[in-house]
Amino acid sequence: MDIAFENRKLEKRLCRLVGQAIDDYRMIEDGDRVMVCLSGGKDSYGLLDILMRLQRRAPARFELIAVNLDQRQPGFPADVLPNYLRTLGVPFHIETQDTYSIVKKVIPEGKTMCSLCSRLRRGILYRVARELGATKIALGHHRDDILQTLLLNMFFGAKLKGMPPKLVSDNGEHVVIRPLAYVPEKDLIRWAEVRQFPIIPCNLCGSQQHLQRKQVGDLLREWDKRYPGRIDNMLRALQNVVPSHLMDRGLYDFAAVRATDRPEAEGDLAFDDEPLAMPDAHDATGEAPMAARRIVALTPQDA
Secondary structure: OOHHHHHHHHHHHHHHHHHHHHHHOOOOOOOOEEEEEOOOOHHHHHHHHHHHHHHHHOOOOOEEEEEEEEOOOOOOOOOHHHHHHHHHOOOEEEEEOOHHHHHHHHOOOOOOOHHHHHHHHHHHHHHHHHHHOOOEEEOOOOHHHHHHHHHHHHHHHOOOOOOOOEEEOOOOOOEEEOOOOOOOHHHHHHHHHHHOOOOOOOOOOOOOOOHHHHHHHHHHHHHHHHOOOHHHHHHHHHOOOOHHHOOOOOOOOHHHOOOOOOOOOOOOOOOOOOOOOOOOOOHHHOOOOOOOOOOOOOOOOOO
């Protein structure tokens, strides 16, 4: 196997999928100043790396600024990210706030710190985005994160709710985007190895990964291994919602349903098995999960 050839294919696929997501949801527009939240993990490194590649090729002109929040966790290697970002030549800002001590003081020993830590981190990043004049805040959540969130909300929150690719922040001030929305985690793992990103461990605070999220992640990985194309179809399902065939009375007026005495395109085939579309042949390989969609301006040419 030609490793260099496979690496080039991976780069093109990542750029294509990120460019597609950006175009589909109008995540980045001409003149945007995009704040890329960098944690030191593979996903945020991959996000910045691909956005920099698209920035050089895209017709839309936009700025990037990488931002890391140093929460003063014991053992955090504070020099790693600044040194790496200087080699890239990308503008960056390191925000230092001792949220670690606050969380340790408030949360009893042995309890998870993630929820409070996340709220504190979010508020700080919103302030930094405002101070830097950022028009968009880019996060490194990928396809698998989105599907894990969907299943977690279904299983434990009784909500049909995922992780949108673009939304307004909870304080109403910012637009948050997830350009990796179409990207499989396995591709980001491979890309991190190819690029040799200086990964910073995510367990410095002593917290463990949420068991429920880990279990759901393992489930998705097993499905992807045993049934190629299933994960891609799950993502497609989030883009093809049929409210009349769910049960949310707030989304569809079931009380107003009446016989129409004419054929209905969305009518329920109540006594038939629902026909299932077979996945595209390319989906199983990950080469073209969005093959039926239009080619986007942000996507580099394969040639």
